[in-house]
Amino acid sequence: MKYDVIIIGGGAAGLFCAIEAGKRGRRTLVIEHNAQVGRKIIISGGGRCNFTNIDVRPENFISGNPHFCKSALARYTPQDFVGLVKKHKIDFYEKTQGQLFCRESSRLIVDMLIDECRKAKVEIVLDCSVKAVRKDDLFELETTRGKYLCTSLIIATGGFSFPKIGATGFGYKIAKQFGLKLTETRPSLVALVLANGNSYTKLAGISVAAAVTTGRHSFRENILFTHRGLSGPAILQISNYWQKEIPVSIDLLPENSAEAILKDKRNSKQTLANFLGTLLPDRFAEGFASANLPDKQLDQLSNREIGRVAEMLNNWEVRFALTEGYDRAEVTLGGVSTNELSSQTMEAKRIAGLHFIGEVVDVTGWLGGYNFQWAWASGFAAGNSV
Numbered sequence: 001m002k003y004d005v006i007i008i009g010g011g012a013a014g015l016f017c018a019i020e021a022g023k024r025g026r027r028t029l030v031i032e033h034n035a036q037v038g039r040k041i042i043i044s045g046g047g048r049c050n051f052t053n054i055d056v057r058p059e060n061f062i063s064g065n066p067h068f069c070k071s072a073l074a075r076y077t078p079q080d081f082v083g084l085v086k087k088h089k090i091d092f093y094e095k096t097q098g099q100l101f102c103r104e105s106s107r108l109i110v111d112m113l114i115d116e117c118r119k120a121k122v123e124i125v126l127d128c129s130v131k132a133v134r135k136d137d138l139f140e141l142e143t144t145r146g147k148y149l150c151t152s153l154i155i156a157t158g159g160f161s162f163p164k165i166g167a168t169g170f171g172y173k174i175a176k177q178f179g180l181k182l183t184e185t186r187p188s189l190v191a192l193v194l195a196n197g198n199s200y201t202k203l204a205g206i207s208v209a210a211a212v213t214t215g216r217h218s219f220r221e222n223i224l225f226t227h228r229g230l231s232g233p234a235i236l237q238i239s240n241y242w243q244k245e246i247p248v249s250i251d252l253l254p255e256n257s258a259e260a261i262l263k264d265k266r267n268s269k270q271t272l273a274n275f276l277g278t279l280l281p282d283r284f285a286e287g288f289a290s291a292n293l294p295d296k297q298l299d300q301l302s303n304r305e306i307g308r309v310a311e312m313l314n315n316w317e318v319r320f321a322l323t324e325g326y327d328r329a330e331v332t333l334g335g336v337s338t339n340e341l342s343s344q345t346m347e348a349k350r351i352a353g354l355h356f357i358g359e360v361v362d363v364t365g366w367l368g369g370y371n372f373q374w375a376w377a378s379g380f381a382a383g384n385s386v
């Protein structure tokens, strides 16, 4: 069982790489330990797969080397993937901010990839676990279905997130075995748990439009109160940049200066909670005011109090203790160090023939289709070099 190319992991990056290698006439095998390929694609985007973003830029990715992703992203663009989706007559739409989703089901994306694999004569073996990898002249893989040999080995096993659908740390283990450096990994695109307990449990389920900021990064989307802390798109986005020691700033009135409005209303007999209810959802206003703000009418607030209330509304500083972990995280931040890989081919600089693609690499995208675009683009780069 000798192949030109073996790809471990039949997810987004692995299947895409296999298609490109197969199209170039390479005898290509994908090894997947699940009973089906593309399980993460199937559950992605709430079952509608946000398969790319029209506006993908290097700034949408986090990596030890922010330049690393540029070459692959430039050679396989969102428009290229959209072309493939159109060729397969898959109906899609832009939900918001350039995010493209399937109109029907994410299964159509998996079917498309399987169809392209079939056309490129790619072989896929399911329910197969790789136990050990050795390198001599060729790579030798010991698996639950026997021994396989190959010239080029592609590691496309993804990250740790969502272990219940087959995620493993296998790719990191192989990187370590071959002496490649890893950057620290952690769950990301994930809900965050409040430090010092949650005084907002009554607000669980409420969503509010906000601007969430840490350092130079700011996202203007919804936040969602949960039983343990905060979630929602703005929080998932900020989780990529979150550092435990540094509080996150949440602007609950991003369109307005709270201080200017409060000063304007300083003769009003309205309570702060009622007033807040005119700007924010009622249930939120009530719960937030009772946890954080003085129980007073607007005309009773001193200048100092107005300043403090305004600060709470436009710059609410929130400390988080931890994330909700890999069971809930959409991605793994960190991974195989980009210093170890060629940005053109994804091949390990020190181990000829060994490539890493997709999420296992230290390149993590924002929420919004960026992670799939990285999977397609890095798979394309490797598939065209093997």
Ligand SMILES: Cc1cc2nc3c(=O)[nH]c(=O)nc-3n(C[C@H](O)[C@H](O)[C@H](O)COP(=O)(O)OP(=O)(O)OC[C@H]3O[C@@H](n4cnc5c(N)ncnc54)[C@H](O)[C@@H]3O)c2cc1C
Binding pocket: 008, 009, 010, 011, 012, 013, 014, 031, 032, 033, 034, 037, 038, 039, 040, 041, 043, 044, 045, 046, 049, 050, 051, 052, 128, 129, 130, 156, 157, 158, 159, 161, 162, 165, 166, 167, 168, 169, 170, 329, 330, 331, 357, 358, 359, 360, 368, 369, 370, 371, 372, 373, 375
């Ligand atoms: C709930 C959820 C929703 C998401 N929604 C989106 C979205 O809408 N848009 C977006 O851009 N991104 C989304 N993501 C992120 C995106 O799914 C991943 O970034 C992307 O799938 C990574 O592709 P990959 O091929 O590197 O890894 P994966 O897709 O995870 O594929 C890795 C494959 O390797 C297999 N594998 C692992 N270990 C082994 C082993 N030892 N032997 C054999 N096979 C192995 C796994 O079973 C899996 O099939 C979502 C993630 C989650 C968890």
